[in-house]
Amino acid sequence: MKNLVDQTEHAALIKGDHDDRARQDFAFTLRNRVTSDWMPSSRTVFDKRASAAFVRATGSAPESPRDIRAAMDADSWYRFYLSARRTSQELIWESTIPSVARALPQGGEGADLDASVLPPRYMSAIDIHCMPGGYAADRGVGDMAAGAVYDRGVYLYMSGLMGPRNDAVGALTVAYLRRHFPEFTPARILDMGCGVGHATLPYCDGFPHAEVHGCDVAPALIRYADERARSWGKAATFHQRDAEATGFPDGYFDLVTSHIVLHETSTSALSRILAESRRLLAPGGMAVHVDQPRFDGADAWGTFLQENETYYNNEPFWRKYRTIDLHAAAVSAGFDDADVTLDILTADVVTQSQNNAKLTPEAAARRRAGFSILIARAP
Amino acid sequence: MTLPRTARGKRPAFDANPSVDRLVSIVLALASELSVLRDRLDTMEILGAQGGWLASGAVDSFIADQPTRERRELARDAYLDRVLHIMTAEIEGLQRDEDYWATVGEIETG
Numbered sequence: 001m002k003n004l005v006d007q008t009e010h011a012a013l014i015k016g017d018h019d020d021r022a023r024q025d026f027a028f029t030l031r032n033r034v035t036s037d038w039m040p041s042s043r044t045v046f047d048k049r050a051s052a053a054f055v056r057a058t059g060s061a062p063e064s065p066r067d068i069r070a071a072m073d074a075d076s077w078y079r080f081y082l083s084a085r086r087t088s089q090e091l092i093w094e095s096t097i098p099s100v101a102r103a104l105p106q107g108g109e110g111a112d113l114d115a116s117v118l119p120p121r122y123m124s125a126i127d128i129h130c131m132p133g134g135y136a137a138d139r140g141v142g143d144m145a146a147g148a149v150y151d152r153g154v155y156l157y158m159s160g161l162m163g164p165r166n167d168a169v170g171a172l173t174v175a176y177l178r179r180h181f182p183e184f185t186p187a188r189i190l191d192m193g194c195g196v197g198h199a200t201l202p203y204c205d206g207f208p209h210a211e212v213h214g215c216d217v218a219p220a221l222i223r224y225a226d227e228r229a230r231s232w233g234k235a236a237t238f239h240q241r242d243a244e245a246t247g248f249p250d251g252y253f254d255l256v257t258s259h260i261v262l263h264e265t266s267t268s269a270l271s272r273i274l275a276e277s278r279r280l281l282a283p284g285g286m287a288v289h290v291d292q293p294r295f296d297g298a299d300a301w302g303t304f305l306q307e308n309e310t311y312y313n314n315e316p317f318w319r320k321y322r323t324i325d326l327h328a329a330a331v332s333a334g335f336d337d338a339d340v341t342l343d344i345l346t347a348d349v350v351t352q353s354q355n356n357a358k359l360t361p362e363a364a365a366r367r368r369a370g371f372s373i374l375i376a377r378a379p
Numbered sequence: 380m381t382l383p384r385t386a387r388g389k390r391p392a393f394d395a396n397p398s399v400d401r402l403v404s405i406v407l408a409l410a411s412e413l414s415v416l417r418d419r420l421d422t423m424e425i426l427g428a429q430g431g432w433l434a435s436g437a438v439d440s441f442i443a444d445q446p447t448r449e450r451r452e453l454a455r456d457a458y459l460d461r462v463l464h465i466m467t468a469e470i471e472g473l474q475r476d477e478d479y480w481a482t483v484g485e486i487e488t489g
Binding site: 132 | 381382383384385386387388390391393394399400403404407408410411412414415418419422461464465479482483485486487488489
């Protein structure tokens with residue numbers, strides 16, 4: 001699955017010269033081959049070969065995600081696939097970094113920066129998604145390099161399915177809110193862990209009378225977000241703040257959101273972010289957190305596949321996050337049980353982010369593939 | 380100021396023989412470069428046909444002058460940096476003391 005519409009230009013976007021772009025095009029093509037073709041093929045390897053080899057070696061059929069991992073790890077095609085898959089991820093960054101390193105982009109004068117905000121350990125210890133230097137890298141006043149690499153990389157990584165403005169997840173969530181809560185018209189919105197504002201800007205269009213804010217601990221992403229938003233004439237303000245403790249006053253926002261952020265945090269940070277979103281809500285306000293759904297306990301194959309993100313793509317919290325009961329976590333964070341709901345958002349971008357994993361018919365009957373959307377309201 | 384080219388976090392081993400992983404990375408990087416070259420030739424052919432300046436046989440009879448030879452040598456060196464990057468990346472990893480799974484444990488329980 002892919003979308004070949006080119007990424008929409010803006011003042012901060014760096015695509016590089018002819019060969020940079022050709023290299024990026026190749027990374028795009030290879031990534032899609034790996035996720036849309038080889039990933040589903042690994043199921044064939046399991047069914048036709050790896051499962052039987054596991055039975056011969058152990059005397060029992062592979063049933064748990066752990067069994068399946070042992071069966072697949074013993075297969076050479078699978079190991080070659082994993083190796084190539086890792087390389088395809090690295091080639092995304094290899095193809096985007098050189099043009100940014102040459103340009104050394106500067107900007108983001110409108111960003112609200114606070115150098116005392118330090119990246120938490122879950123962002124600074126490992127380069128998430130294998131992006132060299134990490135999202136929180138800051139190379140001094142005005143530096144936007146990490147934002148420029150990330151913006152281009154996300155487009156390639158998601159095979160264009162994030163849309164030409166990399167905003168599909170935000171747009172999907174805005175559409176969901178307008179459909180399900182047509183009376184809800186927030187005056188002030190905060191998007192937590194906003195990165196370069198991919199999911200933030202759709203709120204400017206969806207709620208044209210609202211004041212839209214985004215916050216992230218990564219200064220180079222915030223500067224880039226500011227430059228990108230202004231280039232498109234979007235009135236959003238970006239702050240260097242930690243979603244665990246934003247420093248905004250109690251009840252300051254009517255809508256607090258995050259998009260595919262929670263699984264990049266940690267067990268205790270997740271609780272603090274949910275509690276912070278509760279604290280920030282005005283009466284009648286709404287917290288909306290969109291991310292990968294919980295693992296389906298009955299779908300051992302799907303769980304095995306998805307856990308590979310932690311094994312092979314620098315996703316240290318992904319495996320654990322997908323076992324957490326978000327509804328219970330929201331209640332622990334101070335929301336009333338009756339005010340919390342979980343639903344599913346579905347789109348091509350979601351399917352791609354889950355590697356186009358084919359569901360067994362039984363698993364498909366039980367679950368709808370999609371992002372989980374946690375909605376928690378303040379009374 | 381430079382941007383790093385390798386990510387922090389231990390690179391997993393996929394094959395029992397580490398050289399297989401090195402070769403996978405090198406072969407795909409080469410495939411990338413060949414793909415770039417094909418796109419570039421395609422661009423040249425389109426531009427050449429549009430401008431009417433790419434005569435038949437012109438490419439085969441072309442002799443590079445000294446500045447061109449020097450420029451191409453620099454470009455090839457940079458090309459090898461990209462294709463053989465996996466070797467450098469491994470060295471960079473060795474130079475850093477990092478324990479990926481210790482950090483996973485720290486984050487899962489932290």
